Amino acid sequence: MMIRVLPSARRAAEAVARLLAECLAAEPHLVLALPTGRTPVDMYSALVRLHRRGRADFSRATTFNLDEFVGLAAETRASYRAFMRRHLLDHVNLAAGRAHVPRGDAQSPAREAARYERAIADSGGLDIAVLGIGANGHIGFNEPGPTLSARTHVVRLTLGSRRANRAAFGGRTANVPTHAISMGVGTILSADMVVLLATGRAKARIVQKALTGPITTRVPASLLQTHPRCLVVLDRAAAGGLRT
Ligand code: F6R
Numbered sequence: 001m002m003i004r005v006l007p008s009a010r011r012a013a014e015a016v017a018r019l020l021a022e023c024l025a026a027e028p029h030l031v032l033a034l035p036t037g038r039t040p041v042d043m044y045s046a047l048v049r050l051h052r053r054g055r056a057d058f059s060r061a062t063t064f065n066l067d068e069f070v071g072l073a074a075e076t077r078a079s080y081r082a083f084m085r086r087h088l089l090d091h092v093n094l095a096a097g098r099a100h101v102p103r104g105d106a107q108s109p110a111r112e113a114a115r116y117e118r119a120i121a122d123s124g125g126l127d128i129a130v131l132g133i134g135a136n137g138h139i140g141f142n143e144p145g146p147t148l149s150a151r152t153h154v155v156r157l158t159l160g161s162r163r164a165n166r167a168a169f170g171g172r173t174a175n176v177p178t179h180a181i182s183m184g185v186g187t188i189l190s191a192d193m194v195v196l197l198a199t200g201r202a203k204a205r206i207v208q209k210a211l212t213g214p215i216t217t218r219v220p221a222s223l224l225q226t227h228p229r230c231l232v233v234l235d236r237a238a239a240g241g242l243r244t
Contacts, residue, residue, distance in 0.1 A: 001211065001225060003232045005239040009199035012235045013042030016130065016197050019231075020047060021056035023128060028060040031120075033129035033183060033191060034088075035066050035140075036080045039199055040132060044087040051092045058094035062123050064116070065101040066131070066140035066188070070154065070179040072104040078168040079104055102152070102181035109154045113181050117152040120183075126191035133198050136160055137206050137219035141182035148217045150186025154179055185223055193229040196221070201237040208241030 106112035210221035
């Protein structure tokens with residue numbers, strides 16, 4: 001595991017964006033897993049800037065988002081598909097058919113999860129998985145518990161995760177869907193490289209636990225310690241709990 005600490009959240013996000021642009025230049029057919037949430041917003045802005053300067057070409061890339069809320073149609077503003085359109089897809093040359101997000105409004109979320117997993121396999125598997133981390137240690141929406149799922153599955157969200165997402169739902173936790181479709185930890189860890197971006201003081205405690213604590217399903221991100229090519233990019237605030 002390699003840890004890079006940058007002076008600010010913006011610099012950390014830009015470092016990940018530059019890395020992705022370099023990987024795209026070296027391997028244009030890159031297959032990426034991508035996160036949503038507050039943390040990657042600056043990373044996507046930086047990628048869009050790099051694209052506008054001709055330094056990030058998505059024309060042959062494929063992306064798979066980590067998760068989507070069950071029950072939300074792609075057009076719904078609070079959906080992760082809509083988030084991706086706003087922050088990345090509407091601004092870069094990624095073919096619509098190669099930008100995958102689980103269909104939250106599928107009639108059978110379980111069948112949709114299985115279809116999504118097959119689509120990842122059909123694309124040749126993930127080259128790079130870019131992740132954020134929840135305050136409870138979740139990656140994707142793999143919530144802490146006695147067990148974890150390896151493959152894309154339907155997950156019941158913890159109250160904390162629903163609370164953390166309430167801003168997109170009129171500030172009301174009750175409006176946040178109770179379930180999501182999430183890539184499983186096995187699929188995430190099958191990526192050739194995993195990049196975790198975490199910023200802000202609120203993440204310092206869980207970052208320390210995930211990176212230096214025991215490997216346990218109670219802290220899903222702790223499984224990243226087992227990955228042979230895991231890069232963790234932090235700002236100083238998120239690295240606050242680590243001895244550097
Ligand atoms: C979202 C995802 C989640 C987030 C995590 C952190 O697609 O996979 O694991 O990365 O909840 O979210 P923020 O960045 O909003 O703190």
